[in-house]
Amino acid sequence: MTSQSIPPLPPQQTLPTMYDLPSENPEEPGLQDDFHFLQPLLLFLTFLPVNWNPELVYSAADLNLYYDVRHPLRYKRPDWFGVVGVPKLYAGTDLRLSYVTWQEGVNPFVVVELLSPGTEAEDLGETNSEVGQPPTKWEVYEQILRVPYYVVFSRYTNEFRGFHLVGGHYEPMTITEERLLMPELGLSLRLWQGSFRNIERRWLRWCTLDGELIPIPEEEVVAARQEVEQAKQETEQAKRRAEQLAERLRQLGVNPDELDLR
Template identity: 70%
Template sequence: MPFPTTKLIQQPLLMVNLPTQTDPPLSPRQTLPTMYDLPSDNPEEPGLPDEFHFLQPLLLFLTFQPANWNPELVFSACDLNLYYDVNHPQWYKRPDWFGVVGIPRLYEGRDLRLSYVVWQEVINPYVVVELLSPGTQEEDLGQTVQTPGNPPTKWQVYEQILRIPYSIVFSRYTNELQAFQLVGGHYEPMNMIDNRLLMPELGLSLGLWQGSFRGINRLWLRWMTLEGELILTPEEEAVEAQERAVAERERAERLAARLRELGVEPDDVE
């Protein structure tokens, strides 16, 4: 479908010294900048746009636990620079949240990431989530086009360059969830089943949940099992464990009281 033309602001270039190429040429992994050269910090983009853009990606981060993958080979990030083009190593996008499977949790198994550099990592993200805001809505929904001399749009990067299988867009203002799956090289709208987006390759589903997270009760986007059960955050797991312990103690107390009614001391029962 035709998209209206929107002028995009060119992202600032990072000064990177590239090594001299050889004949035959070396691989991009050996010649192009690494995450240490291409960090996430950018003085032109200070801070996050609002508190929701911190809390919602955090909930996705805490509940992204693909059932079909070893947890040590699962990585996800919030607001981390994603460098995607070996021919333009300064270009990047910054998804609100993205998840990768088949890659070590630590960079090369030893360090926390400063950014995600695809020519170093080799594996592209599997799912990306963007949170709509008035300033990014058109680009997040693929309604902008690349202009000469500027980097490709976010939609182009996700669909045509990185070929990310799932692209999700959620609006906190309308609570509308839009999802796109890569089919034949192009994004097609996904159908929801039981109000959830099923991703069987991950053993997960993604849906909307009304509840309290970090003391804020609203409609949240969060990961669930394929059957629709919530994947608990560490805080929720701790509360559930405490509730189980209380229930078990109360059950034991009721049993002890009943035994005493029958004239039996609980300590005498093996």
């Protein structure tokens, strides 16, 4: 009597899942995942400062930001940052490979970092750089680039915090009516519960100072279709009213086709 071999379990049951495996390289924490792609994309699509010429507004995600002319190889890679006062293309002609502050002549106006376990302490300014080592993100944004607005957002707690550069250091911002106001841009940041790229969750999103959402292209298309449909309905209603009025005139012995409406 021969024993039957036991078939191996499928890898889905034996190998680590995405929840078991690290999503970050220990030597380079903060690498991309789905959220780190989609959330910056939504910020990119809705960053439309009303006080600036759209041709002089630039934003980027996960792009090297070179910040120190004395150490030109040092860089940070913000999850998302926005700049006003520079053209969309480098020197007006080419897509950027990176953002080099000493060539651009303009530093970012706002930076957003998405908190993750591997980078949270540095993103919140709770760590200091070691002697002889590059400065932390917080130190770069606050002390070197002097970025006016710095925002952090956690996908795990759905909480966001803002910091405003005051007197050379960051001060916590007050959340006004669930928004972080940035009057220089004519914009504010708020949490929005909705579907983006068919994913329903809470997202960080740009809106006007009054809280009106800056629409993304898909929403503009839907709004335009609704306006066209509404216009069609109003036209049909006006046509029916005209026909009803004409019938009433005929009942009164008046031929509406012979009326002089001049």
